Amino acid sequence: MTYDVLVEVSPRRGIADPEGSTIERSLPALGFDGVSEVRVGKAIRLRVEAPSAEAAAALVEDMCSRFLTNPVIEDARVEVHS
């Protein structure tokens, strides 16, 4: 089976996010008040061959821990679509 997978990489909780805080500080200047908790990450899309959705998720989670993210500073959320 072929699965489309979305990996959302975000800065770990408790790790400062300089991009997020810079954006958060800029928003009021444009009139967007009341915005908080801005976090900037990245999205990685992949298409993988795997026998099941669970196997696809396991494969991509392995990629995340070994390569796609740095676990010292980043978390990943894996979403599998058939």
Add this chain to the structure above:
Amino acid sequence: MSARVGVIQFPGTNCEFDTVDAIRALGGDADVVWHRDTSIAGYDAVVVPGGFAHGDYLRPGAIAQFSPVMDAVSEFAVAGGPVIGICNGFQVLTEVGLLPGALQKNAGLSFCCRAQTLEIAAVDHVLGHGLSVGERVEIPINHFEGNYVCSQETLAQLRAEHRVVFRYVDNPNGSIDDIAGVCNEGRNVVGMMPHPERATSALLGSEDGARLLTSLLKAVAG
């Protein structure tokens, strides 16, 4: 025989020739080693220099950690061989796992390119010979992702084991505990964001970097 230093070159590295020139000017022998080489046999020390290895794609050092030469560099480091990571090289060594922590974007998102005062925090490592704890040196920085981060447990361990080797005076990038450089448990692997190879002559504004590189050459000579 003068010490022979291998300076690793990835696609996108840009400080390899400055590093080679600086080491040669100090009486050492140095060559550029291509990242696809699988051996570093014959070298007494390794420098992973600055630049943008593999374009810094994904994150600095993320792809460089899988370059063929890094297996040989890791084996060399684990066996006690001196390995120095400068700037992007420091990022590569954290990604490979030879040094703890990680380097993220500078606080305030500023690209920092300037002369930087550092305080020597430890001297019992391969770059510390001839320096004294508490002494200040001036070595330039040139980075966007030099903001050192690690877990509180790692920080406590680094402090307890005196493995923070350089600290910024007037922290430019938000690094935790003002950390500019750390060493591994064996004290033979050192990573630092400042560029000692760019501070090797009064003409360049400082000669302090030459003292660090001279320490490396002495560490090799024993």
